[in-house]
Amino acid sequence: MSTNIQILGLILSLINYGFVFLLVFNLLKVNYFNPIVSLFVKIYRPISKILGLFPVQSVNIFLIAIVLKFASLTIYFGTQYDALVLIGVAVIQTLMITTRVIFFALIGGVILSWVSPQNSNAFIELIEEISSKTLKPIRKYIPSAGGLDFSPLFVLVLINLIEGFLSDILRYIV
Template identity: 35%
Template sequence: MIGLNTAAVYILQTIGSLYLLIVLLRFILQLVRANFYNPLCQFIVRATQPLLRPLRRIIPSFAGLDLASLVLAILVQLVLMALTLLLMGYGVDPLQLLVWSIIGVTALFLKVFFFALIISVILSWVAPGTSNPAAELINQICEPVLTPIRRILPSLGGLDLSPIVAFLILNLIDMLVIRNLAVMTGMYKGLSLAL
């Protein structure tokens, strides 16, 4: 029988993960210099502004990076993990949770680019040149990843292999760096016990 704690964890994970994605997108949008007049960008700005405004007074931007939104993403991930563990009756080690949060946010960062690339490839097949705000945003997220690869790859007469190379690179980083860090820090074992 499913208890109230399990239901609470499910609701917490769903809402918390969605907000974490929005906060991380705020960081990514500034990182890729997206068009903030896009309606989706404006929604992301409005959704993150209440928590980012006070944090920006403490944490300034550095070299064009919006460090406040990155710190907010790590804090949201940390609170989400801590509440999940507490609801499931496990103890919380703040330092370990901080390390797990950084790994979790980094993994989500890679997944955003991975899925943006998938959507971009599908859109290039079914709706090339569309001016939909979501499609424009996806392309703005993908271009900084694909442009350096396109400079290296030779032109194959209209066939763009850069997304395939980008998929390989993102998967290798995930497999060789993120997963190994998660295993080394006990992240998989600790969180799987709680869930």
């Protein structure tokens, strides 16, 4: 495989990560006035006008991320696998990337709550917002116990279970 084709596959994978970040921002409804989020939205708008298939923006973002992942997998594995297998792998890998982004945002939010409780820049605000909005449904059922918040622990375990399930499906497909 030539180097130019590998670079194209890498670029498509990086763009896929950008759309996964945008998907997380959209699903959690983070503050769109954050400069980082507004940058992703400005990049997405022209592409959504071209590829806007569904009225729900999250579905469009997810489908664009899958198409980008499928294109990069096709570049890397071309004729080795069937197209349906590559589509399945693209869907599962996109879901795994999404869970991994949320996983690291949760860890970052927990660490930042200990180290730097004051929001000092847009990136820290974004991490803390993703973390708090991910933990919000769990905190309804698991309140903090004496100043200790155990909800991140349960969410991290749940994310690891989901990733294990997705990787088992991925092993079965491939």
